[in-house]
Amino acid sequence: MTAPWLSAGLAVAALVAAAPARAEVSARLSASVVEAGQPVELVLTASSPAGAAAPSAPRLTLPPSLKVEGPRVMLQQEVRISGGQIERSVGVTVRWTLMSQVVGEHRVGPASVMLGARRVGAPPLTLKVVAAGTLPRVPQRRTWPLDLFDPFAGGGAAPRLFNDEPERLPETPPELRVDTAPDPTAFLRLTRDPSGPLVVGEPLRVRVYAYGRRGVFRILNISASARPDFLSIPLDDDPTDDSLQRVSIDGEPWLAVALSDTALVPLKSGRLGLGQVTAAFDGRGYPARDPLQGLLRSTPPLEVDVREPPLEGRPPGYVLGDVGSFQLTAQVSPRRLRRGESLSVVAKLEGTGNLPSHLPLPQQNGVVWLQPTVAEKLEPQDGRLGGFRAFTYIVRVDREGELELGALSLPYWDPAQRAYRVATAPLGRVTVTPAANPSEPPSGTAAPTGAPEHPQLRLSPRALLGPESPPRRYADAPWAWLGLVAPPLLVLGADGLRLLRGRLAQRRRRRREDPWSRALASLEELSAASLGPEVASAIERALFLGLEARLGLAARGILRRDLHAALVERGAPTALAKAILTLLDACEERRLLAPEPAPELVREAHRLLSELRQLRPAARSV
């Protein structure tokens, strides 16, 4: 009996899961029957799916018998976490105030908004208007927003806020108590709880109140700046249902009302901005530059410090953001089934904090958990976000025997205890008997949602082979590059050195054989003590070798009287030629007549040879 029921359930679940996200538009009237002249409110709510454009351009189609005031538009942003992905959607709540003096049934609507390029409307509604005084009277509570046509609720006297005689004000509710007013006319106030630093996932309750000093007011529009770092969960479905309350601020009478009550769950660590909330006050005592826009007031920008829970002691499987105080229970049924059939596991997670949107599951071979259906109720509990989430799983079992299902366990951080906790719900054992006909595939599992898509892709886990050092990258080592280029460079260097040495040796050899060098060398060998004939011969030899080397002139074979002309002809300056002749004559004289040392001749020979060296070498004479 279980299997067909489960099959149907699976099919429905598959259809629900496969259905694409659609825009949601709905409308309602605050009362379906009213007296003539009594206002009634039409509320249209519309939300666009994640990633789509925000609803815009609200429109209401009405018969001429109905008078309308509005619309008043309030933007809402919703953030969901699904499968680890953050999805944001944007919605609007649009309000019109209607009134009719014509008794009868009136068709109201359709009310519609633009969603992207198309207009989506809610079904039309019917408003019944009866004669004045025919409906039974009920004690009227001052509602918010105040009726446009009857701000003092039923035409009674205006509130005695500004009577000449000071009225004894009722005691101010603690959440509305303010010591000083930041603005003499109207202001918004934002409160946060807790006030200290948070951890990622710890809900922050943010409430916004409006205060006005110049009589009754209504709020035309409320808008909040984007809070991309927070998951926003509204805690009050319709905070504008709250009525104005009289409060005393610094001895002065004020009116105050709660505008919004939201839980913000931080999605990351750091200093995160809460953004600003802006509201437009409308009323006779609240003059605005633009009457349609109202008197604008904003909350001051606030930031909160968000940290990650400590790494120390973090249990395996902990998911950042699971913060609160939770209890987990689970029910399994049936406990006895056939192989291939399915059982249901209903897990209920309750408590306060950021209830996770999914639970870690105890996987094992032969046990397939399908996507759960989730029911939830989140509301403030003692000033904190709380409630429950119930996860209903269909679990297909493909193994026989006594099967221990394990336990559902959720590690979380408890900010009150400042410690990690694990909420656990044991699932117990089930008895799985063989299938009715083993040759047939398991009943009810023909195409379960999310059935294995790639059964052939399965890897067997490896036992670790021990530490493995990282791969060596030899190119990172300088010696590797040195080793590449050094051997050929060394060979080339050695060859170059060999060549250099050969050239040097050759140069030395040439130098030794060069007549000029030999002449200079012989001159260098002379000392100051050398005797005249020896000096004269060396000087003559050096001069003749120098003249041959520089001017290409074999001077030894030229007559002394022709030598001057020959030198000048070969390019020697006249003075130099004359000095050379003079030195040669002096050498000859000294060789024959004065055997004593002649250092002055050596000095003169050096000077003349230096001058000869300055000359451009001439072609060698043949």
Added chain:
Amino acid sequence: MRSHPRLAGLLLGLVGLLTSAWSRAAPLPVEELERGRQQLEQGQFEQAIAEYERLADRGLVHPDVSFNRAAAYLQRASSPQAQPGDLGRAAAALEETLLLRPNDTEAGAALDGVRRQIARRLARSELEAQFVRPRLGRALVGALSENTWLLLAALGSLLATLGLVLWRWSRRSTHRFAGGVLALFGGLALGLFGLATAFARHQREHTQPAVVVAPQAQWLDAAGAPLPEGAGALGALPEGAAVLVLETQGSRAKVEWGDATAWVALTQLRRIGLP
């Protein structure tokens, strides 16, 4: 050495220090690894994934751990709890295994299987699977490992050295001719393979391999705005595509995929890290 005992001791100490520093590896967290493996064998892939990812966050890089991480993601991809990008994450883990142990044939075969699976999925989604070839230079350099290029360059250096020795010092003309030819080709080999080694090293130092772990990664411009369809020669990056991260800027990465270069969101990539 006998005459310089201090120098010998100093050299031996230096060699020992270098050897120990080279081969030192962080101790493996054996208990966590064994727990992850057992969870995997028991089909508890969610816990195994959490275990392996935590180890990866702690900087543990090991080819077998990457392989087991791939196995965990593949198990989840084959289960009703499959998450978008599981096959891409498995491909990334297998790429990491192959990067750390290039001769791991099992990982190579598994990676081929994952890629085929992704291609089939794309075909079912009526999306065209695109096969891209890397740039010619990268393909040539990537044909061999960096160490192989270096070895070839060393061989070229050796040949060039021998050729030079023969060319310059041999007295026989045939030997000198052979030496000249050897030196020429050895020098060319040294230059080419040395350049390939340097390019491979530069690529390793200045780029990082990564794998797309989202069903599709949208190309972005430098400012982070999505590029219009058809703006480039290629469509969106498919899951499992292996890319090279050239640079990162905030939450974006400049990647090269085939001949295309553009930006993608970092969250859609998994960078493959070496220790």
